[in-house]
Amino acid sequence: EAQVTQNPRYLITVTGKKLTVTCSQNMNHEYMSWYRQDPGLGLRQIYYSMNVEVTDKGDVPEGYKVSRKEKRNFPLILESPSPNQTSLYFCASSLSPGTANSPLHFGNGTRLTVT
């Protein structure tokens, strides 16, 4: 089944404790992206990757890191989480933005709480 898989679904952690949210897609998509969703602020892009070893900042990259060593994986790293990073996070992928018929597919989300 074609899908974007995020783990974990739920995560509670403490300030300053490094964490990684994994994201994997099995559709051979070139493009992958991370979003966070907050009440009143909607969906905002954190980072994106157009292909392997190519990553770039989105609208709200501060406090996050990403890597794209393989096409299928795009982990989100919080080196020193803070309470303002409490949010619902989504990983997404598509064939290649800007090309015809390239819908964006989302993972099921990771609800992160930083205390």
Added chain:
Amino acid sequence: GIQVEQSPPDLILQEGANSTLRCNFSDSVNNLQWFHQNPWGQLINLFYIPSGTKQNGRLSATTVATERYSLLYISSSQTTDSGVYFCAAPTGTASKLTFGTGTRLQVTL
């Protein structure tokens, strides 16, 4: 960047009713997507529709790119249609989708 506005912000329907959700965007786009976020938080892609009309079961979407709007039609609504509907359009180089603020739909029995 592009502005994406959706209306109405909230909608309550009785099961079986029809509805139309609207998405206006400020610039020309080469794709427009509709998503449904269900009550469990999952975001599902409904349509990739840069122009014209597409149908998928009880749902259909129309984008009039020259007039910078898109419509999502829900016919014979069911309680499982509840959730938030987002439209999204690409910004600049299309490396980012800008999402509207959504229409929250509640379908009651």
